[in-house]
Amino acid sequence: MWIETTIAMRFLRQGRAQTLLILVGIAVGVSVIVFVVALISGLQANVIARTLGTQAHVRVEAPEEVNRIAPAAAGTAQLLLEDRRAQALRPIVNWQQVRDALDHLPGVTAVSPVVSGPAFGRRGDAVESVALIGMDLPRYLRVIPLDENMVEGRLDVGSGNALVGRQLAQDLGLRTGGKLRLDAGDGRATVVNVAGIFELGVRELDARYVYLDLKQAQSLLALPGGVTVIDITVAELFEAERIAARIRGLTGLKAESWMETNAQLMNALTSQSMSTNMISFFVAMSVALGIASVLAVSVTQRTREIGILRAMGTRRRQMLQVFLVQGAVLGVAGSLIGALAGWGLVGIFNTFGPKLFYIPMPAGLVPASMLLATVAGVIAAAVPASRAARLDPVEAIRHA
Amino acid sequence: MPDSREVLRLDGVRKSYNIGQPNEVEVLHGIDMRVEHADFAALVGPSGSGKSTLLNQIGLLDSPTAGELYLLGKPTREMDDEARTALRGRHIGFVFQFHHLIGAFSALENVLMPHMVAHGKPDREALDRARNLLADVGLEKFADRKPGELSGGQQQRVAIARALVTRPALLLADEPTGNLDTKTAADVFKLLRRFNAEFGCAVLLVTHDPRLAETCDRTITLVDGRIDSDQ
Numbered sequence: 001m002w003i004e005t006t007i008a009m010r011f012l013r014q015g016r017a018q019t020l021l022i023l024v025g026i027a028v029g030v031s032v033i034v035f036v037v038a039l040i041s042g043l044q045a046n047v048i049a050r051t052l053g054t055q056a057h058v059r060v061e062a063p064e065e066v067n068r069i070a071p072a073a074a075g076t077a078q079l080l081l082e083d084r085r086a087q088a089l090r091p092i093v094n095w096q097q098v099r100d101a102l103d104h105l106p107g108v109t110a111v112s113p114v115v116s117g118p119a120f121g122r123r124g125d126a127v128e129s130v131a132l133i134g135m136d137l138p139r140y141l142r143v144i145p146l147d148e149n150m151v152e153g154r155l156d157v158g159s160g161n162a163l164v165g166r167q168l169a170q171d172l173g174l175r176t177g178g179k180l181r182l183d184a185g186d187g188r189a190t191v192v193n194v195a196g197i198f199e200l201g202v203r204e205l206d207a208r209y210v211y212l213d214l215k216q217a218q219s220l221l222a223l224p225g226g227v228t229v230i231d232i233t234v235a236e237l238f239e240a241e242r243i244a245a246r247i248r249g250l251t252g253l254k255a256e257s258w259m260e261t262n263a264q265l266m267n268a269l270t271s272q273s274m275s276t277n278m279i280s281f282f283v284a285m286s287v288a289l290g291i292a293s294v295l296a297v298s299v300t301q302r303t304r305e306i307g308i309l310r311a312m313g314t315r316r317r318q319m320l321q322v323f324l325v326q327g328a329v330l331g332v333a334g335s336l337i338g339a340l341a342g343w344g345l346v347g348i349f350n351t352f353g354p355k356l357f358y359i360p361m362p363a364g365l366v367p368a369s370m371l372l373a374t375v376a377g378v379i380a381a382a383v384p385a386s387r388a389a390r391l392d393p394v395e396a397i398r399h400a
Numbered sequence: 401m402p403d404s405r406e407v408l409r410l411d412g413v414r415k416s417y418n419i420g421q422p423n424e425v426e427v428l429h430g431i432d433m434r435v436e437h438a439d440f441a442a443l444v445g446p447s448g449s450g451k452s453t454l455l456n457q458i459g460l461l462d463s464p465t466a467g468e469l470y471l472l473g474k475p476t477r478e479m480d481d482e483a484r485t486a487l488r489g490r491h492i493g494f495v496f497q498f499h500h501l502i503g504a505f506s507a508l509e510n511v512l513m514p515h516m517v518a519h520g521k522p523d524r525e526a527l528d529r530a531r532n533l534l535a536d537v538g539l540e541k542f543a544d545r546k547p548g549e550l551s552g553g554q555q556q557r558v559a560i561a562r563a564l565v566t567r568p569a570l571l572l573a574d575e576p577t578g579n580l581d582t583k584t585a586a587d588v589f590k591l592l593r594r595f596n597a598e599f600g601c602a603v604l605l606v607t608h609d610p611r612l613a614e615t616c617d618r619t620i621t622l623v624d625g626r627i628d629s630d631q
């Protein structure tokens with residue numbers, strides 16, 4: 001390969017202007033790919049992180065109650081008008097066992113049993129409807145980083161303490177240390193001490209959530225010893241649906257992944273990724289066409305030299321390699337410049353951009369885009385290279 | 401059996417162009433000839449008589465339509481491109497009318513090119529041989545110049561050095577002096593003569609210059625694709 005590579009490099013160096021132009025072309029294309037992919041994946045990671053800041057990756061609940069329909073007598077047709085059953089708060093049966101089983105499920109990093117249900121929060125004359133969340137704090141924190149979202153007071157739900165959302169605190173005029181009366185109906189009511197105020201950044205949650213100790217919530221919601229939901233965090237975000245399916249099969253419970261819950265978001269992300277891939281594909285294609293046309297011109301310009309080289313004993317395969325190497329070298333060099341430029345663009349965006357979010361440089365993006373451009377370069381070179389290899393030496397030498 | 405002195409033998413070589421088309425034309429009509437070790441032969445004839453075509457067949461750049469061509473005793477007509485190219489690279493040196501150097505390489509690298517495409521990176525011995533050849537053609541000082549920085553006569557001398565770097569058995573030259581002034585042409589001719597004597601490589605050259613042809617040991621005259629005389 002030494003002589004083929006040497007000839008290829010000399011040809012590239014001799015056609016300086018053409019080589020530089022196509023290198024710039026490849027570099028621009030690759031930097032666009034690198035920047036767009038980094039931007040979009042950064043954006044997506046950001047949106048997902050925000051969404052999952054207040055959601056479990058998988059939510060396990062008791063199966064829904066369904067109507068039990070008496071089987072029709074043999075030989076009769078049954079005409080059925082069915083109303084959905086009212087879905088009362090239902091505890092998960094044997095939740096301790098389920099929790100322990102999920103703790104050991106591969107891919108699961110956190111399991112947090114929760115009891116939740118509706119209630120009224122009162123202070124003086126003001127009444128707000130709230131959602132009571134009773135949880136085991138250390139476990140819960142591994143699912144929702146509540147500790148990072150505290151704006152006031154302490155993170156404490158023990159012994160009659162509660163955490164309320166910032167919006168709810170405002171609506172009821174509550175401050176840390178204030179008292180909140182919780183009324184869950186049927187005469188089950190209690191007064192809790194507001195230990196802290198949080199802000200999750202989602203208005204709906206900040207206006208309704210009241211965090212309590214598991215036991216206290218259980219007694220308020222008349223579910224002594226029971227939990228209604230088991231929240232789960234998984235190691236690989238996009239494995240959530242698979243793990244949810246696994247949990248459904250394993251426990252017979254209802255398990256919903258964040259991907260299912262946020263189907264619309266997933267849809268948006270998928271189509272965004274698709275358009276990124278399309279942009280990459282078309283840019284790569286125009287890069288390839290650029291390389292192909294530059295090499296095609298070069299083969300025509302060098303027809304006579306190719307004939308001479310063939311007369312001096314250069315084999316067809318060697319001639320082919322001379323031009324394939326040129327395609328590969330253009331791809332590698334152009335994409336190296338382009339990838340660095342794309343990286344620079346990401347840096348500029350992070351430093352001087354709107355600073356709405358930070359774009360991390362996805363690991364492997366630079367080598368992947370370089371590989372893409374190099375493969376595109378070699379494929380693009382194939383047509384002109386095989387034309388060079390097939391040239392008839394007699395005709396080529398006569399070529400003006 | 402071919403004797404050990406035989407370099408080339410043609411046996412009823414015919415060449416047609418545009419076969420199977422209305423403009424089919426036979427350019428060579430059965431050529432028989434023999435070239436021996438250290439022969440120095442001129443191929444002369446009117447324009448269009450088929451001299452270049454014949455040289456292309458002999459140089460294995462093209463293959464005859466009929467007949468057989470033996471190079472160093474090996475029949476070549478049935479060879480595939482790969483084998484033909486290898487044989488050509490090893491045993492045949494070319495000098496064309498328009499020097500035809502590779503512009504991206506220096507004079508020395510051009511001389512080494514036939515060696516490099518066959519054997520890769522040149523070793524000491526090959527480098528020395530190429531340098532000596534350049535010195536022999538009087539261009540040792542120009543080894544690092546690119547062809548574009550050399551005169552026509554200098555380029556043609558580089559091309560001769562290049563044709564000899566593989567120590568070929570046969571050197572083919574198609575009007576090697578056709579593009580040069582009389583004085584330079586005579587110099588180039590002298591060089592060919594000298595290498596023929598020194599290395600014993602057979603030389604077959606096409607020329608239009610009757611005075612140059614006269615100085616050759618042998619003159620083959622081609623008329624309308626047939627050998628008219630061979631003295």
Ligand SMILES: Nc1ncnc2c1ncn2[C@@H]1O[C@H](COP(=O)(O)OP(=O)(O)O)[C@@H](O)[C@H]1O
Nearest residue numbers: 417418427445446447448449450451452453454
């Ligand atoms: N590729 C070709 N196709 C058709 N005719 C050709 C081709 N090459 C050469 N010829 C014809 O063959 C004849 C001999 O050409 P050539 O060998 O170049 O003659 P010379 O070198 O003696 O001047 C000419 O009539 C030329 O037109």
Ligand SMILES: [Mg+2]
Nearest residue numbers: 451452453574
């Ligand atoms: Mg001719």
